[in-house]
Amino acid sequence: MRNDRTIRPKSWLTFLMVAVVVIAACGGRQADRSLILVSAAASLTDAFAEIEEEFEAANPGVDVQLNIGGSSQLQHQILEGAPVDVFASANPTVMQTVVDVGLALDPILFAGSRLQIGVPNGNPARIGGIGDFANGDLLLGLCAETVPCGSLAREILAAVGVEAAIDTSEPDVRSLLTKLEEGELDAGIVYSTDIIASRDVTGIAIPEAIDLIAEYPIAAISDAPNPTGARDFVAFVLSEKGQQIITAHGFTAP
Amino acid sequence: MSRRRNPLGVVILAVIGLFFFTIPLIGLLARAPWSDLPDLLSSEIVLDALRLSLISSLGATALSALLGIPLGLMLARAEFPGRSVLRGLVLLPLVLPPVVAGTALLFALGRRGVIGEPINEVTGLVLPFSIWGVIIAAALVAMPFLVISVESAVRNLDPRFEGAAATLGAGKWRTLRAVTLPMIGPSLAAGLLLTWARAFGEFGATITFAGNLQGRTQTLPLAVFVALEQDRDTAIAISLVMVAISLSVLILLRDRWWRAR
Structure with a gap:
């Protein structure tokens, strides 16, 4: 025998859950001055x-x-x-x-913002300048070509005629910076502002790229x-x- | 028929649930550049990423099988203090954001990492920015699926079969190979399948630990992410490939393994 009374609380729960889903779906963002x-x-x-x-x-x-x-x-x-x-x-x-x-x-x-070469503090790989980016023995990173710091860095490399032997194209400048801070990369091209913000990364200026400003x-x-x-x-x-x-x-x- | 029907509420919620799962797929299919698909998919970026994805997901599954099956057996059987802590540790990657798992891997196995530095000094091996890094990152986040599958299957096993094997003179290895593993076969297969699927779709830990370079560490999910920024048609095309591969693997293999039961 089916007893409807025992089922009712569950239907309530069902209704409640459907209601929550519907309300959540309609919620979105309302005009809000604050x-x-x-x-x-x-x-x-x-x-x-x-x-x-x-x-x-x-x-x-x-x-x-x-x-x-x-x-x-x-x-x-x-x-x-x-x-x-x-x-x-x-x-x-x-x-x-x-x-x-x-x-x-x-x-x-x-x-x-200008781009600079970022190296881990102390510059363990003795990076001297942009020319080192052609060295396949070093661990080098750039931002991905699709983000500004990546396209600008590639512009600079092309302008000075360096074919970069990079090991990673990071999705954004912060993740590139993290890998430099951890010493996982020997060098990367980042914004000078990022270097100022970071305690673990030192900057090397790129005099060849003085005109290229983000x-x-x-x-x-x-x-x-x-x-x-x-x-x-x-x-x-x-x-x-x-x-x-x-x-x-x-x-x-x- | 003895088949029970589900209450209406359950059916309604299930339909909403199903809709929830199909929404993203509908979005993908609606935007798909169908006529350009062959061209988009035969680009070097896509083929490189496909190759790397297959190698790394299978590598991660193999690594998971090698370490995860013993771990599952031990968690199910061995009595030792702190077992639940150990289980928690093994399951941690399931709740940890993959980016955090990847960063933690970097701290541990990176060139300057706690374990990575000695490894690097002795062997000269650098795990980040290599296919090994991709495999390790994927295995870390995927292996828990295998460990829990094996553990719960072994727990539910009737101990009499193994007892009989032992009575008949089978050694521990032989019992494991001839009785235990075949008996948990379906769960093992399901666990391996989930592990592979998770490894195939792995993104966060991979990009943080192994970096992103076409032809070396850029798997399909990474290629999608990068392509999304610039060339959305390619991104959608790659996603469709992932959907097609994963769906066919999940549907075909699942049916095959479950029907046998």
């Missing part, structure tokens, strides 16, 4: 963490959330409709693709869930205070 979602290139991690702190201190009740990743990865998220308010890219070309589809308005350059554009996303917040954040980055933070982290002014 939240600003900022997608920033991996190399901006430390600088933007400080900007976030200062901005939140200046605007009580506002919560800035940083979405850190490779510039092109962030670009794809935005193109696929991620509810981002501000995009700070390490590469004007990547920003341009977002502008081209009408998703970003008037990007402005807010920082620049440029960082920033823009509000045109269908930002929080357009006012987006505008305010961009303005803050470009303000004197924002620029002070940027240059304190080793970036050059635009």
Whole structure:
């Protein structure tokens, strides 16, 4: 015999679970004045963490959330409709693709960065300069060609005519830096800002590449869930205070 | 028929669950560049990655079989203090983010690692940035599947069969080979299959420990990740290859092994 009474609590549970799934599916991100979602290139991690702190201190009740990743990865998220308010890219070309589809308005350059050769402290492999990247006996790394630090590094290598014998193409500059910090790689080409931020990596300048500077554009996303917040954040980055933070982290002014 | 029907609630949730699993696949199929597929898939990057993926996933499965089966047997049988701690250790890679597992491997087996440095000094071997690194990273995250399969199968084994073998004069090795392993065959096969599947899809530990270089350490998942940044059609094409290979292996082998029971 089937007893409906004993089944009822379970149906309740079922209903509850279905309800949770449905509500969660409809949730998404609502317009919320207090939240600003900022997608920033991996190399901006430390600088933007400080900007976030200062901005939140200046605007009580506002919560800035940083979405850190490779510039092109962030670009794809935005193109696929991620509810981002501000995009700070390490590469004007990547920003341009977002502008081209009408998703970003008037990007402005807010920082620049030079590439340097990063070696573990003490330079155990005695790296002298960019020419050492042709040495197949060394363990060498670059960023992947698809991220700005990788394409720029390859531009430099091509400009000085060095055929690099690399052992890894790291997905972003932070993971390349980690492998240098751990001493797993003898040398890699990273931003000078990353070297400033790292206690375990020493920089060697690349005089041959003095003209090649990574440029960082920033823009509000045109269908930002929080357009006012987006505008305010961009303005803050470009303000004197924002620029002070940027240059304190080793970036050059635009 | 003695077959019981599931309550309606279960059926509804199951359908939602099924939908949940098919959503990503639908996304992939909807975006697939079908007409360019042959060209995309015959590129050198894809073929290199496919070769490396097959070698490293099979290598990781072999390494897991070599070490994981004994480990499963020991966890099931040997009585020693701290066994549950040991089991926890073995299962840890299942919960640890693979990137953390990879970083930990770097600390341990890297050129400057706790164990890697002496290895490097004695043999000159550098594990990161090599196919060995890829195999080790994949084995670390995949082997737990084999260990739990073997352990639970051996626990559920009727000890009388092995007892009979021993009475008939079979030594420990012979009993293991002729009785224990054949009897846990289906679970062993399932465990190996899961291990292979996990190793085939391994990404985080691999890229952190072994790096990413086409033709040396760039497996299919790494190739997808890099291609996603620049050339989405290639990324989708590679993902489809992975889906096709994994699905056919999982469906074909599973049916074969389970039906026999």
